[in-house]
Amino acid sequence: MRHSPVEILDAKTREKLCFLDKVELGQGKSLKDEDVLQKLPVGTTATLYFRDLGAQISWVTVFLTEYAGPLFIYLLFYFRVPFIYGHKYDFTSSRHTVVHLACICHSFHYIKRLLETLFVHRFSHGTMPLRNIFKNCTYYWGFAAWMAYYINHPLYTPPTYGAQQVKLALAIFVICQLGNFSIHMALRDLRPAGSKTRKIPYPTKNPFTWLFLLVSCPNYTYEVGSWIGFAIMTQCLPVALFSLVGFTQMTIWAKGKHRSYLKEFRDYPPLRMPIIPFLL
Amino acid sequence: MGRLTEAAAAGSGARAAGWAGSPPTLLPLSPTSPRCAPGAVAHACNPSTLGGRGGRITSETPSLLKIQKISRAPWRAWLVLAITMVRFYMEKGTHRGLYKSIQKTLKFFQTFALLEVRIVPTSVLVTGVQVSSRIFMVWLITHSIKPIQNEESVVLFLVAWTVTEITRYSFYTFSLLDHLPYFIKWARYNFFIILYPVGVAGELLTIYAALPYVKKTGMFSIRLPNKYNVSFDYYYFLLITMASYIPLFPQLYFHMLRQRRKVLHGEVIVEKDD
Numbered sequence: 001m002r003h004s005p006v007e008i009l010d011a012k013t014r015e016k017l018c019f020l021d022k023v024e025l026g027q028g029k030s031l032k033d034e035d036v037l038q039k040l041p042v043g044t045t046a047t048l049y050f051r052d053l054g055a056q057i058s059w060v061t062v063f064l065t066e067y068a069g070p071l072f073i074y075l076l077f078y079f080r081v082p083f084i085y086g087h088k089y090d091f092t093s094s095r096h097t098v099v100h101l102a103c104i105c106h107s108f109h110y111i112k113r114l115l116e117t118l119f120v121h122r123f124s125h126g127t128m129p130l131r132n133i134f135k136n137c138t139y140y141w142g143f144a145a146w147m148a149y150y151i152n153h154p155l156y157t158p159p160t161y162g163a164q165q166v167k168l169a170l171a172i173f174v175i176c177q178l179g180n181f182s183i184h185m186a187l188r189d190l191r192p193a194g195s196k197t198r199k200i201p202y203p204t205k206n207p208f209t210w211l212f213l214l215v216s217c218p219n220y221t222y223e224v225g226s227w228i229g230f231a232i233m234t235q236c237l238p239v240a241l242f243s244l245v246g247f248t249q250m251t252i253w254a255k256g257k258h259r260s261y262l263k264e265f266r267d268y269p270p271l272r273m274p275i276i277p278f279l280l
Numbered sequence: 281m282g283r284l285t286e287a288a289a290a291g292s293g294a295r296a297a298g299w300a301g302s303p304p305t306l307l308p309l310s311p312t313s314p315r316c317a318p319g320a321v322a323h324a325c326n327p328s329t330l331g332g333r334g335g336r337i338t339s340e341t342p343s344l345l346k347i348q349k350i351s352r353a354p355w356r357a358w359l360v361l362a363i364t365m366v367r368f369y370m371e372k373g374t375h376r377g378l379y380k381s382i383q384k385t386l387k388f389f390q391t392f393a394l395l396e397v398r399i400v401p402t403s404v405l406v407t408g409v410q411v412s413s414r415i416f417m418v419w420l421i422t423h424s425i426k427p428i429q430n431e432e433s434v435v436l437f438l439v440a441w442t443v444t445e446i447t448r449y450s451f452y453t454f455s456l457l458d459h460l461p462y463f464i465k466w467a468r469y470n471f472f473i474i475l476y477p478v479g480v481a482g483e484l485l486t487i488y489a490a491l492p493y494v495k496k497t498g499m500f501s502i503r504l505p506n507k508y509n510v511s512f513d514y515y516y517f518l519l520i521t522m523a524s525y526i527p528l529f530p531q532l533y534f535h536m537l538r539q540r541r542k543v544l545h546g547e548v549i550v551e552k553d554d
Contacts, residue, residue, distance in 0.1 A: 155505040237510035 056127035063117040070144030071110040077148035159235040172229030179222035182208035214277035216258040220250040357389035358445040379429040425490045437482030469540040
């Protein structure tokens with residue numbers, strides 16, 4: 001068993017926090033990073049730097065909270081619970097089919113997300129800063145309430161082109177939801193359970209994954225598509241704005257992911273764009 | 281203004297740090313002070329004192345010509361505004377009609393201040409909030425809601441803005457000339473204590489006065505039902521805007537108080553060492 005002395009210093013102030021004169025190397029593996037001290041290119045003394053990340057919260061907790069909110073909040077508006085609309089509308093039901101359809105689609109979307117968080121996703125990081133949960137929940141819950149208010153409003157106006165528009169939009173929505181799910185499964189299969197390995201994703205037999213030929217993050221592409229479909233279905237401006245903001249954020253993420261793929265893999269397919277084929 | 285050109289051309293590139301946005305902004309301590317060697321400003325000085333929130337001097341510091349242009353135009357505008365306001369009041373003995381007479385100049389130069397946001401990349405957020413709130417007041421309140429133009433509260437914030445801007449721009453200008461009279465620096469770091477709350481009071485009272493007109497006319501608002509299933513009520517938007525002053529104002533005010541302590545207090549320490 002190899003032993004080495006270990007000095008622990010504060011990253012900012014460089015002051016010595018403690019000194020361990022006999023540490024068995026190979027232990028002290030952090031849960032997040034599977035680098036083994038033994039395999040690190042250090043001599044017989046290793047200096048470790050620590051940094052206080054501040055209050056943290058697990059990714060899974062954040063995801064579950066931020067997705068359960070919209071699911072619940074939308075239903076409050078759908079069932080027209082008291083004090084939202086005028087009292088004569090309490091617990092009434094909309095006479096438009098598209099409103100019921102929209103509720104099903106919205107709820108399905110967030111149930112899907114919750115299940116994926118629990119059973120599908122393999123996270124690179126265990127935790128994120130605590131303040132993120134407030135920021136994220138405000139965003140998701142706020143927009144959900146804003147959209148749901150108008151779609152379930154007694155004065156809601158159905159789409160201009162009627163059933164045709166709704167059918168087309170529904171088709172877009174369903175296709176993009178299936179696509180998004182396929183990508184999540186494909187990404188999951190890339191990475192063995194409990195590991196954090198990163199590999200280039202490639203198309204599989206599933207036609208929805210063929211978007212990998214053109215795009216680094218097809219999950220985001222499909223996500224934007226779903227919301228565009230939902231916006232067309234409901235013909236509701238707040239939904240369109242939500243899609244726009246989401247698209248902006250996902251583009252930033254996709255570009256970052258694309259850049260790190262390019263950095264990490266020399267043989268990364270040159271045809272691929274971050275989020276929109278050929279364009280963005 | 282010819283002197284400004286000469287002095288500015290005399291290699292005072294380091295002092296270009298002054299152009300980092302609206303209050304709270306600080307120049308580095310005078311280049312002759314022992315803490316800051318000329319040219320070493322970017323590194324030797326505490327970066328958080330350089331122009332607003334942690335401004336940095338980089339090789340992209342605006343050119344001197346640009347700075348001259350900036351320093352001259354708003355300077356003149358606010359001086360003109362102040363003089364016009366004083367003369368109007370002396371001639372007419374009332375503030376009624378004052379806004380009407382100065383509105384063109386005010387709108388032009390307040391909108392022109394947008395340039396300041398672009399030229400100063402580091403404190404975009406702070407400057408942006410300041411400039412956009414001024415543009416909001418000028419275009420969306422006083423310009424659009426004519427009945428409130430003769431309110432006393434309008435004069436209140438106009439006076440506050442005018443005095444603040446004249447103090448601020450004279451501070452920048454004199455610093456560029458490397459001849460900063462102490463009283464200008466004193467004014468710049470003390471006037472705000474009164475002017476800022478006065479300005480805020482003027483703005484809030486004006487918005488409050490505008491509320492009945494907004495409600496009555498339903499201006500800038502969309503109602504349901506409509507094709508795009510959206511609604512916007514300018515009246516509630518104004519209420520929310522007024523409420524937002526509550527978290528924002530103290531933050532900015534205390535930040536400026538802290539900057540003041542740093543600059544004026546910092547001066548004192550240097551003198552002691554000497």
